[in-house]
Amino acid sequence: MSTLAEGVHAYSPRYQLWSDGAEKKRWISLPVGTQIDTADMDYWSFPAGTKLWKEFTRDGVRVETRLLQKQSSGAWYAVAYQWRADQKEADAVPNGVRNASGTPHDVPNGDDCLTCHSQMPDKALGFSALQLSHAAEAAGGALEWTLDTLIRDDLLTAPPAQSFTVPGAALDQDFFGYLHANCGHCHNPKGTANQQTGLDLWLKVADLAGPITASSVYQGIFDRDIVWLDAEHPNAPKRIAPGSLPDSAMYQRFVEKGHTWSMPPLGTEVVDPAAKKLFEDWISTPR
Structure with a gap:
C-alpha cells in the first residue's frame, strides 16, 4: 500500500x-x-x-x-x-x-x-x-x-468569498466545464492558440457570475464564423452552428482523429465517447 x-x-x-x-x-x-x-x-x-x-x-x-x-x-x-x-x-x-x-x-x-x-x-x-x-x-x-x-488553511493570498459554479442547466455546466478543462488551457487569452484564432474557451470568474449566454466563451463560439479555413479543415463554416453538427467546426475537429486539424492536437488518440454525445446534445438543443 x-x-x-x-x-x-x-x-x-x-x-x-x-x-x-x-x-x-x-x-x-x-x-x-x-x-x-x-x-x-x-x-x-x-x-x-x-x-x-x-x-x-x-x-x-x-x-x-x-x-x-x-x-x-x-x-x-x-x-x-x-x-x-x-x-x-x-x-x-x-x-x-x-x-x-x-x-x-x-x-x-x-x-x-x-x-x-x-x-x-x-x-x-x-x-x-x-x-x-x-x-x-x-x-x-x-x-x-x-x-x-x-x-x-489560509493557503491563498486573496481567498474568494465563495466557491464557483458554471451557470446554466446541467447540460450547459457539463459542456462548458468540459471545454474549460480540455480546451481552455491552450485556448485562453494568454495562450498561443488564442493569438492565432481569438478562440477563448477558458471560463473566467467573471463568466460565472451571470448567465452562461453572457460569458466570453459562449459569445465566442455560438453561431460564430470560424476565423480561417484551409485545405485540411473540415468544411464547417461556424465554430458552433446551432442545430447542425456538420457545420460546427469545433465538433468536426473533435470527432475526427489523425488530421493536422484534429483537436486536441496531442495527448489523446481516442475520441471521448461521453464528450462526443455531450457536444451533440448541446449543439442540437434549441436556444
Whole structure:
C-alpha cells in the first residue's frame, strides 16, 4: 500500500481532462509557510518549490507518474516516470515511451508536457478556483484539497468569498466545464492558440457570475464564423452552428482523429465517447 509523504495532498479537478480512458490520481505539495498568489483568481501563481504529480493507470496497469515542479527561478521542470512491471518502482523516462507497459498509453517527453503546460502564466493545470469548487472526497484516509480547504488553511493570498459554479442547466455546466478543462488551457487569452484564432474557451470568474449566454466563451463560439479555413479543415463554416453538427467546426475537429486539424492536437488518440454525445446534445438543443 502506498503512503503519501508528509505535506503531500490529493486533489481532483471538478471537470476532468480526457486521457483516452486512463484512470488518474493527482497530488500537490506546497512548501511549508507559503501561499498561492490568487490576486488574479483566473490565473493562480504558485510559490517556488511547488510540486504536482499525476498518476496514470491504463487497462488496469499503473503506467506512469508525472512530476511538475516549480524551480527557484520561476521556471518549471517536467518529467515522467514509468512504473516497472512489478509496480514497486518507477524510472524517469525523459524521452517518453510509446505504448508503454504493453498498453496503448504513450508517456510524453518533457517537451510534450510543457507544450500544454506552457499556455498559462504559471504551468499548473486543473488546480484552480473553478476546478477545486466541489466537496472534498476521502483520498487514502485523508480528505483531498478543495477550494474550501485552501481557504480554511489560509493557503491563498486573496481567498474568494465563495466557491464557483458554471451557470446554466446541467447540460450547459457539463459542456462548458468540459471545454474549460480540455480546451481552455491552450485556448485562453494568454495562450498561443488564442493569438492565432481569438478562440477563448477558458471560463473566467467573471463568466460565472451571470448567465452562461453572457460569458466570453459562449459569445465566442455560438453561431460564430470560424476565423480561417484551409485545405485540411473540415468544411464547417461556424465554430458552433446551432442545430447542425456538420457545420460546427469545433465538433468536426473533435470527432475526427489523425488530421493536422484534429483537436486536441496531442495527448489523446481516442475520441471521448461521453464528450462526443455531450457536444451533440448541446449543439442540437434549441436556444
